[in-house]
Amino acid sequence: MITMTPKERVLTACRHEQPDRVPIQAYLTPEIHAQLESYFRGADVFAALGVDLRSVGAPYKGRRGPGPGMPGEADTYDEWGVGYTYKRHEASGSYPEASELALAELRTIADVEAYPWPSADDCDYSALLAACDAVSDYAVCFGGAGIPDILNGVSRGRGMEQVMMDIATQDPVGIAVIDRRVEHYYEYCRRGLQAAGDKIDILCIGEDCGSQLGGMFSPATFDEFFVPRLKKFMDLAHDYGALVMLHSCGDTSDIMPTFINMGLDILDAMQPEPPGMDAARIKRLYGDKLTFCGLISTQQTLPHGTVEDVRREVRRRIEVVGEGGGYICSPAHCIQPDTALENVLALFAEAQGLEAL
Numbered sequence: 001m002i003t004m005t006p007k008e009r010v011l012t013a014c015r016h017e018q019p020d021r022v023p024i025q026a027y028l029t030p031e032i033h034a035q036l037e038s039y040f041r042g043a044d045v046f047a048a049l050g051v052d053l054r055s056v057g058a059p060y061k062g063r064r065g066p067g068p069g070m071p072g073e074a075d076t077y078d079e080w081g082v083g084y085t086y087k088r089h090e091a092s093g094s095y096p097e098a099s100e101l102a103l104a105e106l107r108t109i110a111d112v113e114a115y116p117w118p119s120a121d122d123c124d125y126s127a128l129l130a131a132c133d134a135v136s137d138y139a140v141c142f143g144g145a146g147i148p149d150i151l152n153g154v155s156r157g158r159g160m161e162q163v164m165m166d167i168a169t170q171d172p173v174g175i176a177v178i179d180r181r182v183e184h185y186y187e188y189c190r191r192g193l194q195a196a197g198d199k200i201d202i203l204c205i206g207e208d209c210g211s212q213l214g215g216m217f218s219p220a221t222f223d224e225f226f227v228p229r230l231k232k233f234m235d236l237a238h239d240y241g242a243l244v245m246l247h248s249c250g251d252t253s254d255i256m257p258t259f260i261n262m263g264l265d266i267l268d269a270m271q272p273e274p275p276g277m278d279a280a281r282i283k284r285l286y287g288d289k290l291t292f293c294g295l296i297s298t299q300q301t302l303p304h305g306t307v308e309d310v311r312r313e314v315r316r317r318i319e320v321v322g323e324g325g326g327y328i329c330s331p332a333h334c335i336q337p338d339t340a341l342e343n344v345l346a347l348f349a350e351a352q353g354l355e356a357l
Contacts, residue, residue: 006052010139025330031337054135062122067102079118103157120187125195132199145206145247203237210250270294293328
């Protein structure tokens, strides 16, 4: 078989055809990335791991600071006025946790109208075309799991329980906040795709639709509330000739047919642990329509297995899910700092068919 470029490899797999080898994606915590940089002596970590996708973006240049009424004591702020404080978790690294929930203070439509919302105009698209050209041999991705990320993204500024109640009761204020986020990121994606011409291969979006035990919402709620807000991103990607990849944690098996009807191409960072996410079953039921990315366990196999356990799981996923294309081999989430480096290396060596890295 002829050796493919990374872009050819990914796009072939997404056409549900057999590539020269399984495409590879990597999700790493900063701590794991630093360990790999040291191991590879400063070389490009993603190139060394055989990763076939690269991301480009349009950085936000606008205001970052506390939302109205917030104390301004957080370590960092996002463009929504939400403050984050870094928390050190034993054996699991350091993470920014939302500590100033500015959007929870919005109680009326007037509050929503008066809030200093970010604008897609505040993002710099000027270097996007050149950034795409610099990684043109790879599958070029734009966006990310935080777009529009309704449940998690709004919850960081408003609280998870409140957002779930906003959706369940169709609270006008809560829905207005949600739609501000959706519209902001839709315009950001539109402007980015436009600026890049036809150079973006995959538009990446995200919405955590499942939990470890099942769906986050009923299929009916997903159809009524989430589908119209997410499908517009999928339609936008296809209008520009790009595929669309949706990140979702948890068990999404009940709504995979809906994903297909919406036009989703790639379901990303799939967890193998939830009961509905049996790899062989989902490949049999949906593998001719969806490309699956993930399925290498970051909860069990990578942190707690042996090197051979990791290699065995990778081989099994490639044999079962990668047969005939339709699979991108990847950890199911960011590899955590409690994972042995030899297990990380085993994952990516096995995916490339190598004895070692």
